Amino acid sequence: MAELTLRTVEKRFGNVQAVKAVDLDVEHGEFIVLVGPSGCGKSTLLRMIAGLEEISSGEIMLDGRSLNAVAPRDRDMAMVFQDYALYPHMTVAENLGFALKMRDMAAAAIEEKVHAVARMLELDALLERKPKALSGGQRQRVALGRALIRDPKVFLFDEPLSNLDAKLRVGMRMEIRKLQVALGTTSIYVTHDQIEAMTMADRIVVLKLGEVQQIGTPIDIYQRPVNSFVGTFIGSPPMSLVPARRRGENGEAVLAFGRGHDIRLPPERVEALTRAGVDQVEVGLRAEHISLAEPGDADGAAFTSDVILVEEHGADSIAVVTLGEREVMARVKPGAAHVGDKARRFRLDVDALHLFHPETGRRLV
Numbered sequence: 044m045a046e047l048t049l050r051t052v053e054k055r056f057g058n059v060q061a062v063k064a065v066d067l068d069v070e071h072g073e074f075i076v077l078v079g080p081s082g083c084g085k086s087t088l089l090r091m092i093a094g095l096e097e098i099s100s101g102e103i104m105l106d107g108r109s110l111n112a113v114a115p116r117d118r119d120m121a122m123v124f125q126d127y128a129l130y131p132h133m134t135v136a137e138n139l140g141f142a143l144k145m146r147d148m149a150a151a152a153i154e155e156k157v158h159a160v161a162r163m164l165e166l167d168a169l170l171e172r173k174p175k176a177l178s179g180g181q182r183q184r185v186a187l188g189r190a191l192i193r194d195p196k197v198f199l200f201d202e203p204l205s206n207l208d209a210k211l212r213v214g215m216r217m218e219i220r221k222l223q224v225a226l227g228t229t230s231i232y233v234t235h236d237q238i239e240a241m242t243m244a245d246r247i248v249v250l251k252l253g254e255v256q257q258i259g260t261p262i263d264i265y266q267r268p269v270n271s272f273v274g275t276f277i278g279s280p281p282m283s284l285v286p287a288r289r290r291g292e293n294g295e296a297v298l299a300f301g302r303g304h305d306i307r308l309p310p311e312r313v314e315a316l317t318r319a320g321v322d323q324v325e326v327g328l329r330a331e332h333i334s335l336a337e338p339g340d341a342d343g344a345a346f347t348s349d350v351i352l353v354e355e356h357g358a359d360s361i362a363v364v365t366l367g368e369r370e371v372m373a374r375v376k377p378g379a380a381h382v383g384d385k386a387r388r389f390r391l392d393v394d395a396l397h398l399f400h401p402e403t404g405r406r407l408v
């Protein structure tokens with residue numbers, strides 16, 4: 044049985060439906076990331092799991108027991124907040140031990156646990172400092188330590204890395220994940236940063252306007268987004284969407300992007316379009332689906348464009364080029380394309396590109 048279960052959980056604030064009928068089964072030890080743009084309801088969902096926000100309808104269960112009527116402090120969950128929520132007048136050691144003191148644990152036992160957690164998070168040398176004498180990264184470690192020390196059944200993270208600079212964020216996300224793997228504690232992590240979602244999650248829950256769009260492993264979601272919203276939200280650089288019209292019959296099909304950019308589709312993709320009964324599609328292209336063409340590449344998969352811009356990433360370069368009326372990104376070898384290059388030939392990976400319904404955005408194939 045799943046450890047944490049959400050059954051048609053909803054939240055209404057007056058007329059605003061912040062969370063709509065969310066179903067989720069979280070397995071023991073799983074690291075789940077709730078991700079979506081601002082206002083999609085991810086914090087509200089997390090706060091309902093924590094018990095900090097009442098649910099409007101539905102049920103939340105932990106190990107088969109309903110939590111609906113259980114107070115936050117009795118849920119056996121520990122939350123790590125974006126703003127750290129440390130007590131400014133207490134030392135690091137006091138901050139770490141506070142929850143245990145509230146539970147009437149003996150002073151010697153608290154000290155032992157504080158030292159164990161401080162060792163784990165490399166806070167040993169800072170135990171007598173107050174929060175204001177710590178860096179942002181150190182404060183975040185203390186906040187993490189306060190959750191770890193309680194040894195809860197579930198960790199809840201609310202955008203814990205948002206206040207850190209980019210480099211520290213990368214380091215901390217690995218540290219959090221390593222600790223979580225070592226402890227095996229079930230975790231729900233909220234972020235608006237799709238890179239955190241991709242790199243940290245066992246499974247990602249993508250939300251939009253209070254509704255779950257897709258639940259899956261990072262690779263599932265990256266490779267088979269259910270709609271163009273998920274496709275463009277997840278992935279870096281972002282997926283480009285280009286409208287195209289289907290031409291041709293008898294199992295043959297060409298995607299006409301405009302400006303003479305015609306691409307021949309493989310038969311199984313043609314069938315999917317026929318089944319869906321659409322002639323106009325939205326084509327989703329990731330940078331790795333477009334590369335510089337080699338001399339032997341078939342014309343049916345190639346198009347010609349000037350190079351508008353090149354971003355060097357070290358291991359590869361991203362070239363911005365034109366397909367039909369839109370700009371798309373191509374992944375090329377470092378130094379292989381330059382700003383202002385004229386009429387370069389690019390190749391589309393026709394087996395990998397995504398086809399979405401032009402109105403609903405639903406995945407066709």
Ligand code: ATP
Nearest residue numbers: 056059061079080081082083084085086087088235
């Ligand atoms: P962000 O990334 O900006 O924090 P979020 O995805 O976490 O956004 P929530 O904070 O969960 O989104 O908010 C979801 C929706 O519910 C928003 O439309 C928000 O305005 C609304 N909302 C949240 N809290 C309240 C409240 N107390 N009263 C009324 N509306 C609220």
